[in-house]
Amino acid sequence: MTQCLNPGCLKPNPPEIKFCQSCGEKLVLAERYRPLKIIGQGGFGITFEAVDEYKPSKPFCVIKQFFPQAQGTQTLSKAAELFAQEAERLDRLGIHP
């Protein structure tokens, strides 16, 4: 299965296809990461289990989509800052033995 990343759609699609059958959006992020299913949803956005199709072993990975529920410029800016910090931490964690 390939999960559509469009927050207004989020429909499941068959594996191996490139565009969502419901909304027409591209399904593979950065020509590389194919979202498989939603594994979490919170105040910052949606987390998808995904597969890295660029690497020969096609390892599982995670796509975190920034889609904050908060309102107000300051709150959104703080949310963006925290999201970026989390992305850096997860990136470092990914190379830890």
Ligand SMILES: [Zn+2]
């Ligand atoms: Zn879609």
